[in-house]
Amino acid sequence: MTAKQPKFDLECGLVRALCDALTLPVDSYEDPHAGNVPERGVDVIAHSRGMKFGVQVTTPDFGVVRGADRSSEAKAYQRAKNENDGVYFHWGTGNPNQVLNSFRRSIEEKxxxxxxxxxxxFSEAWLLISCGVPIPGAVVSTFLPPWVDTGEIDRWTQKALRNSSYNRVFIHSISDPVQRLWVWTALDRRWVQLLGPPAR
Known part of the structure; x- marks a missing residue:
């Protein structure tokens, strides 16, 4: 993935990473906005064995001030491209409340x-929250700390999910040494960690 990819290509790449993690065989990915069709509430459609999954994609905003952390990292990367071949430094967040509140806010808004x-x-509608987005200028500000706990995600997001229209909501941490993946389903009404080590 690169910072200059078109929006659909970036989002499709994140959905592809999710489907790979789920070992879900996908026949094709469709851009729901192609041909200037009306807004459908999803960013990517994944076709799999006769089923059609509509996926809304978002990335977390872990900063204290909304958008400030992502903007700061993007600027650091742009400066670094001009000065030292794109190598830059940026602090990620260590505040648990900021991370968990970001998940809650993303779910409420979407x-x-x-x-x-x-x-x-659609066969199902999904919300995907992608963390550790593997593009320059975003990977640090969206990085998910290793202490994130399933029970805390549950506690912070259950109210936001109470009347959700999504069949499944995923939190996918991509840039970990071992990927982490959680899912909430409308059937079970709780979060389950599917991949990765437990919180530490």
Whole structure:
């Protein structure tokens, strides 16, 4: 992935990484906005064995001031490209409340958008929160610390998920030595860690 990829290519890459982690065989990925069709509430459609999964993609905003951390890292990368071949330094967050509140906020905002759309044409509608996004200028500010605990994610997000239109919500931490992946389902109404080591 690169910082200059078109929006769909970036989002499709994140969905592809999720499907690979799930070992879900995907026949094709579709851009739901191709051909200037009306907004459908999803960013990528994954076709798998006759099923159609509509996926809304978002990345976390872990900074104290909304958007400031991502902006700061992007600027650091741009400066570094001009000065030292793109090698830059940036601090990630260590504040648990900022991380967990970001998940809650992302779910609330995307769930509000989802309510304005009809997902009946999809086999399932998913929300994907991608962390550790592997592109320059984003990987540190979206990096998920190793102490994130399933129970705490549950506690911080259950209220936001109560009336969600999504069948599944995923938190996928991509840039870890061992990827971490959590899923919440409308059927079970709780988070389960599918991949990666437990919190430490």
């Amino acid at each position: 769930s509000a958008i989802a309510k304005r759309h009809d997902f009946s044409t």
